Amino acid sequence: MQLGTLQLRNNLVAAPMCGISNRAYRLLCKRYGAGLVYVEMLKVESFLHHNRKMMTLKYFREDERPIGIQFAGNNPLWLADACKMAEDEGYDIIDFNMGCPVPKIGKCGAGSALMAYPERAAKCFEAMVKAVKIPVTVKFRAGVNENHLNFVQIGRLAQEHGLVGVTIHPRTREQGYTGLANHERTRELKASLRIPVIASGDVKEPEDAMRVLRHTGCDGIMLGRGAWGRPWLFREIAEMQSHGRVFTPSPDPLERLAILREHFELLLEAFNETHACQVVRRYATWYIRDVKGSPAIRARMNRVSTREEFHEILDETEACFERELGHEPALATVAAAG
Ligand SMILES: Cc1cc2nc3c(=O)[nH]c(=O)nc-3n(C[C@H](O)[C@H](O)[C@H](O)COP(=O)(O)O)c2cc1C
Known part of the structure; x- marks a missing residue:
């Protein structure tokens, strides 16, 4: 999969996950075949202020490349500054978080709460893309709730403003992690955009990945909970994609x-x-x-x-x-x- 100037070895992405996607987790995902790994979501203010926890979270090893960082925020100026810093620190790609449903992030108007303010989101996109040469992407949900589904609108805004790819977790903000990820929406998004679309949600087995790829026509898959304690899921999906079956047995x-x-x-x-x-x-x-x-x-x-x-x-x-x-x-x- 190609995200702007960044060529990945496959289309499998390890999800950014707070409290989970630390360096150890990322290295194992990479070892077992992830084409791209992400540092967990960082609040843009905390990143700019360099606190000690942040120093631990954001540090990466060269053998993790290609590696992305993900920011949550809604202030275009701060986001632009953070993107410049991330580029200077050597990250290969930057993702913007518009998917996080937790109140701590939502009460600042960031994460999935920002989906209710498309104009503001567009300003953030514009500022981030202008600030750096490395590729910028965005990850979002289906919408705020079932009465406010605007994933196609957000995807189109991202494309218009020069983002090189989008990831959709097709649950609503209101849903949190309940119910199922509705990949019918992923399919609709893919049909509406020219830039790559990555699907996130409920891929726990190689068969799930194949089903989502086939059904939606999406370009890549992002693995979250399915890879917990099972980083070899990346290898199994890669084998399934290239050979139609998993031939390396799962570790005993x-x-x-x-x-x-x-x-x-x-x-x-x-x-x-x-x-x-x-x-x-x-x-x-x-x-x-x-x-x-x-x-x-x-x-x-x-x-x-x-x-x-x-x-x-x-x-x-x-x-x-x-x-x-x-x-x-x-x-x-x-x-x-x-
Ligand atoms: C504990 C936890 C932490 C998460 N942290 C992030 C995060 O930092 N950034 C983000 O974009 N998504 C985050 N997510 C959402 C996942 O990236 C993913 O979109 C979601 O879990 C659905 O995919 P899955 O069914 O493969 O887990 C998190 C999810 C969980 C369960």
Whole structure:
């Protein structure tokens, strides 16, 4: 997929997700085939003020490229300044967030709340595009609610103002994350625009990706929750697209534990030990969610607070798997021992 001057190796994008798409997550998505990864949404004011949390969030490694940053805001001047800074810092692409439904962002008139103000949105588009040479895109929802569906209008404004692509999460702001993403709307948007359209929402299996691509004619797929604890979903979709089937088997439980271990090492590279342990608890749950005996392992993992403890739990779990020659039930024993 091509987004302006940026040529991607495929059409699979790792969604920007607050609290999730940190460097460790992005690196694993990239490793398993994401064509583009994003830093989580940053409020434009916080980015401009360089606070300490921001320094951790926005730092990226060269091997993550191509990498995008996403801003939420509604002040064209601030957005232009932030875009210039992001370009100077080496990002490859900038996305504008018009999809976030959380009150903290909405009460500032940003995120999906901005969909109610298309003229203001257009001013933001114009300012961002004029400020930089790197490509600018926007991600938005279907509209504020079912009585105010203006995704085609927003898409057209983005195209007119020089944005090089759009991503639609076809739920309304009012819907939040309830119900289903209505990709009929993605199809309508694609038919209305010349620039690439990326679909986001409810793609959890390679078959979902194929169905959405076929049905909507969209150019790319953005993966969010489907890739939690399952970064190899990118590889599976890429294989399905190029060969019509998934031929690399999904990692077995032992391999998944090895990926979790690596995920933790990458978190330690990004955060201090206490924070890395807090963050890994959530990811661990996802990596082992469908492993027999996992509730008890999770319970232990949920209390993990040191690097040693983390490795101890995984060592015991792995040893158990090995003893059982790949049979999973032994996990229950390990968990109980903890
Ligand atoms: C925990 C969480 C955090 C999210 N953070 C962002 C964000 O920072 N920026 C953004 O554009 N979308 C964000 N989203 C929305 C996702 O990018 C995506 O559009 C949505 O989850 C639907 O796709 P999915 O069904 O593949 O998850 C977030 C979603 C979740 C669940």
